[in-house]
Amino acid sequence: MLELRKVSKHFSGIPAVDDVSFSARPGEVTGYLGPNGSGKSTTMKMITGLIEMTLGHIFFQGRSIEDDPIAYRRRFGYVPEEPYLYNHLSGVEYLTMVSQLRNLPQRESSERIDGMLRLLSLYDDRHASISGYSKGMRQKVLIIAALLHNPDLVLLDEPFSGLDVGSSLVLRSLIQELAARGKVVLFCSHELDTVERICTRVVILHRGRLVADDTIEHLRSLMELPTLEGIFSQLAVEQDTESMARQMADLIHA
């Protein structure tokens, strides 16, 4: 289980994530939602250890992630929000490098890379430079790199970004399959339909603070709203969206 206890992150004294506590359990897909700038990606980066927490603790399988960072890094896979890759490498070179950095057996990793490249229709372009890849292709490389070592904790920050419909459907099923096999999946997205379909429970963040942490079913009945979109709008959207759209159109015409 992944557990965050009173986690905060301040940038120059300004809180980006403020006193956030929640847990993600094995066998479940936990959706992590929030408007832009609410602190979702910052939380993800703190869970991966890319940035340090200002306050609080993160535990995985009962141990603080700071106790043995190397052992912890072996156990998670991460798809970041932006598809930043080494552009001078080819897809297969990048994935091989990741497998080597993770010290995976050569033959096994090679088979996994080839297999996953084929499944995600990237095999024919595996030797092309990543700089020539589309956003979706880069996203596929990131997904393969995150899953290559069969992690126990899967952290997905906007994993559907740039993917075509077919690949999105594959990924959606894959996330559910990974959870069914007992992995902890924390899934960050703006696509509420997808979240509603695959997540068991959701954590909603607004202005760095937790505003909901419950199953979707329970939230629906509690708030008497039929969809996750309605729940999200009520909890995390402050503006009158239609009025804002009108104002913008007026501004352009002015």
Place this chain on the structure above:
Amino acid sequence: MRKFLERLFEHLPLQFRILCRQFLLCVVDLEALSIEADIPRFLGQFAGVLIMISIVNFISASMFLLSMTWRIEQYLIATMMLVAGLIVVVSWDATFPDRRDVMVLSPLPVAPRTILFAKVAALCAVLSIAILALNVATGVICPLLLGSQHSSILGFFQSFAAYWFTMVAASAFLFCSVLTVQGFTALLLPRRLFLGLSAILQLAAFGLFLGVYFLQGTITTPAAMATPENQRLLACSPSFWFFALLNQLNGSLPPALAWLAQRAWTGLGLSVFGAATSLILCYLRTMKKTVEEPDLVPGAEGLHWTPRFGSSLQTAIVLFSFRSLTRSRQHRVVLAFYFSVVFAIALALLRYVLSPVTLRPLTPDFIIPTILMMSFAVIGLRSVFPLPISLTANWVLRIAQLCPSQKYIAATRRSQLLFAVLPVWLVSACLSLSFRPWHQVAEHLAVLALLGLVFAELSLIGFYKVPFTCSYLPGKSNIQVAFWGLVVVLLVLTVAFAPFEQRALSDPFLYVGLFIVLSAAACGLWAFNRHRAKSAVLYFEELPEEIITTLKLN
């Protein structure tokens, strides 16, 4: 002057000004610099190195010009052309619009001619900085001394104008010639083929400029210029054309050499015309091609064998370093700056080795250059290691950091040995084939290998980074001072060490002693680095030192 330039700049169209500034900064890859980076300081460093060369030239010119006028003139022109050539190599892909330029600027209401003029202005600005910096000292002393041939004050102004015009013309000739070749290659070849060939052309141009500079001799008397065996060299070598042009403009050219000056005028005219034509055609014809094609050639099908270089981690880092060095223009160029010294020494040695005398004894004439090659190669690679290739992609190394720091340092050491020490050692071994006796050659190569290990370990002291993954603070290394300081120290130490080694090669006891000392130094440094690396933390962001100012209120 500054106010005048600012006012002049303000009168230029806004789009031109913005693009020009942007393209000027693009000569330095912005991604390679950290958040704290200072680009003007980076360009200042570049100018600083050239100013240092100018001062050295100034001193030597003041001492020798009157006795060796022609030699100095030829040397200054050849150096100017070399610097212009190196700038062409540095800004190789910056002249023509790349995919990013086209993708960003095409949707905007910016005319292609504005982009073209802004690019040309940015490149001219960099070239002007180089011309000014390289001639800041010699550009005064040489006209002063050349003008002494004239009796009037006007003679000095004539020499002054002749000197500066020649330097600008020689630089423009080289710059435009390369642009012409590059432009017409881009026009005639399919874009993918051009992109593949462009990197090879870049390296070929680099090798050509250095090869000509270091291998071409000087012709210092009118009599030598008139000899039939020198006519071919004179006809083919542009530095002699511009030497003739300088003297023609100064009024000191012997009539028999007027044809050389004519060549300079013709060459300058043709190259400027060729560059202008190819640039205009490229902007008109290849913009669309650029959008349609990716900037990098797709990997070819077939053999993709990846050798192992030790453990998985070592293999990953060595291959990453190799691919970064070979595929990144910026890294290639910075490394080339240092390897040019190695290349020049190797070329000079080759000329020495190929001279008619065969099977010569091993002397400091061979020992010194091989040691210098080794040291410059190690310094060069160490200098390029901290330059990042893509800061935003480093997250993967951080989350996949599953080994202790010393394993990463060991992998970096292996890269240093494979890409600097081993190639230099192999080149030295090949060059040593014409030396005898064999046992001395073998002994020297063993000493050279040990020195390579020592240099590699020295270069890794305090380097707790994965090569090409840490942000970079330009100016921190003070390269214009450090480089020349290091050159002087290395020269002094090597010149002192070479006779000692020569003695040791013929005295077994002394040699064993030398071997043991060098082995102990290599092992000691290795152990020292390994011990320090155990407690080191790998870092990915170079941060400026915090300066604490004491207010002394007490």
